Amino acid sequence: MAPPKLIWAMSLLATVHVGEVWGKINVGPNFKYPIEDLDYDLPFSNIVTFAHLPWERCFNRKHDSAFDIAVVGFPFDTTVSVKPGARYGPRGIRSGSTKEKPGRTYNVNYGLDWHQNWARIIDCGDVPVTPYDNAHAYKQMEQGYRMLLHKPVTQTASSPPSLDKVTHPRLISMGGDHSIMLPILRSLKSVYGPISVIHFDSHLDSLNPTKGYSEGCIANSSVHGGLRTKLFSPNDYANDAEVGFSLIHARDIDDIGIRGIIDKIRAAVGESMAYISVDIDVLDPSAAPATGAPEAGGWTTREFKRILEGIKDLNIVGADVVEVAPDYDTNAEITSIAAADIMIDIISAMVEKGPLGGAKLGVKDGGEKDEL
Numbered sequence: 001m002a003p004p005k006l007i008w009a010m011s012l013l014a015t016v017h018v019g020e021v022w023g024k025i026n027v028g029p030n031f032k033y034p035i036e037d038l039d040y041d042l043p044f045s046n047i048v049t050f051a052h053l054p055w056e057r058c059f060n061r062k063h064d065s066a067f068d069i070a071v072v073g074f075p076f077d078t079t080v081s082v083k084p085g086a087r088y089g090p091r092g093i094r095s096g097s098t099k100e101k102p103g104r105t106y107n108v109n110y111g112l113d114w115h116q117n118w119a120r121i122i123d124c125g126d127v128p129v130t131p132y133d134n135a136h137a138y139k140q141m142e143q144g145y146r147m148l149l150h151k152p153v154t155q156t157a158s159s160p161p162s163l164d165k166v167t168h169p170r171l172i173s174m175g176g177d178h179s180i181m182l183p184i185l186r187s188l189k190s191v192y193g194p195i196s197v198i199h200f201d202s203h204l205d206s207l208n209p210t211k212g213y214s215e216g217c218i219a220n221s222s223v224h225g226g227l228r229t230k231l232f233s234p235n236d237y238a239n240d241a242e243v244g245f246s247l248i249h250a251r252d253i254d255d256i257g258i259r260g261i262i263d264k265i266r267a268a269v270g271e272s273m274a275y276i277s278v279d280i281d282v283l284d285p286s287a288a289p290a291t292g293a294p295e296a297g298g299w300t301t302r303e304f305k306r307i308l309e310g311i312k313d314l315n316i317v318g319a320d321v322v323e324v325a326p327d328y329d330t331n332a333e334i335t336s337i338a339a340a341d342i343m344i345d346i347i348s349a350m351v352e353k354g355p356l357g358g359a360k361l362g363v364k365d366g367g368e369k370d371e372l
Helices: 004-013 086-096 134-149 178-192 210-214 234-242 250-269 301-310 335-352
Strands: 070-073 121-126 170-175 196-200 221-228 247-250 272-277 313-320
Touching: 004 247, 004 313, 070 086, 070 134, 070 335, 086 170, 086 313, 086 335, 134 178, 170 178, 170 250, 170 335, 178 272, 178 313, 196 250, 221 272, 234 247, 250 301, 301 335, 313 335
Parallel strands: 070 121, 070 170, 170 313, 196 221, 196 272, 221 247, 272 313
Antiparallel strands: none
8 A cells, every 4th residue: 555645645746726716626646637627507517596596595594695686486376276386486497597507698688698797696595485374474475575675785876766775685586376476565665665566467366456555565557468368357457447557468469569568568667666577377378388377368488578678677676477387387398498588587687777776887798608
């Protein structure tokens, strides 16, 4: 057996200095190949976070790191009216996002690299939500959202639009069923007051939205987009009209086009603080079959992405993508992929806008390239 000093010396021969960043990498003796940097992700490698973002235990009492934008899951589906399964939505969306990775995050439609930019963006994991008690679940979701909403940011605005005049992080939530929006709106009300809701959905959902409206969560400058479901009667629309919801039906795109849809949304919301809520069933089932209550005749993914691009400069304080139920998806995960890509576009819009109430920050192009 070789003396320990000889083994140590042989080990040193295989220790290569790879730049100042990496320092010395020890691979032991008899390694005959050039040393590579292995600290990077492939689309199919490593623990699954949203778009390979760093994961932090944001709900831990000791967590105090600053971020500007975060994604967070709400695995809750015990108020669905048809097919359950959206509690697995956050997991499915993260899986659908794996092709989006650092080094390949330049969004051509938005003209920026959303990842390599001014904003620190992280994955905060999921709020642990009980499946046994809906009333308690809403308390857990509101607490979790508020905890993230009051974390510090890395970039502050000169004139933040919040009631406390503090720059707050912006969150993109992954459902879960659509009822997660109530504790989210309650949380946002505590920071911004009433906000406009841009609600993309094949269903009216609200039927009677006076709960959120009477609590002061919803401004009378909100809009439903993509509607096409059957109703109990035309009276289903009555309450929405009373509290200020504009209605855009899916088939309106045939008459007024994508530009007309965009113009209607912008006219309704104006300069108010706004929240984007995307029920994945706003898309046609051919593009997003994995949802609890699919409705024929919806928008294509391309049409919807173009609509989002047309409202990218609104004052978006937060967003969600909900009702993804991966168990009903195809083997190709087309619903989860569409949901993830929609979230990327919303994040890109937030990065381009900069901190709300501040000047636009300079955005950067992408960095190094690779074949994957």
